[in-house]
Amino acid sequence: MAGFTTDEELEESTNRWMVWGLVLMAAFVLAFPLYRWVEPSNRAEARETQIASLADQGQGLWSLNCSSCHGLNGEGGVGPALNSQQFLQASSDEQTSLLISVGVPGSQMSAYSLDYGGPFTSEQIKALTTFVRSWEEDAPDRPDWRDVIDG
Numbered sequence: 001m002a003g004f005t006t007d008e009e010l011e012e013s014t015n016r017w018m019v020w021g022l023v024l025m026a027a028f029v030l031a032f033p034l035y036r037w038v039e040p041s042n043r044a045e046a047r048e049t050q051i052a053s054l055a056d057q058g059q060g061l062w063s064l065n066c067s068s069c070h071g072l073n074g075e076g077g078v079g080p081a082l083n084s085q086q087f088l089q090a091s092s093d094e095q096t097s098l099l100i101s102v103g104v105p106g107s108q109m110s111a112y113s114l115d116y117g118g119p120f121t122s123e124q125i126k127a128l129t130t131f132v133r134s135w136e137e138d139a140p141d142r143p144d145w146r147d148v149i150d151g
Contacts, residue, residue: 051130058131061124069108074135076145079109083135084142096129 063072070076074083081087091099100120101113112118113125120128 054127054130055134057124058127058129058134061120061128062131065112065119066128074132076142076147079107080147081142081145082132083139084145085136085139086141086143087145088133088136088139093129093133096132097125100125100128 062074066079068077069079070082075081099109101111101118102116103109103111103118110118112120112128114121
């Protein structure tokens, strides 16, 4: 074909960009397994930090709002003992949050969720649930956890 010419400078520049593109792609390919190896531990650490933060917030809320009926450490009183193995094993986080949110009809446990006329946001209820769940590891065996002390 007559009239077809090559530009050597353009050809060299294009080749340089292709080489750098291949080097960059190889770097990403090599870095990806490293990322996959490190990321799960980063996520686990972040999850533990978040749970600890929620439990701390929940402890403050518990002291001000729940301890007068359930005891400072959930040992019971006017309300049932929530730090017992029996309660913590039988109740999921969702059930505990629901009990806090809507209360227990026919008892002194009123609703604490803003949605039901209480003072707590959903994040505060999650913090309380996390705090209650933090007792699980050292929870005492209390088959009588539902018994309340008459005030």
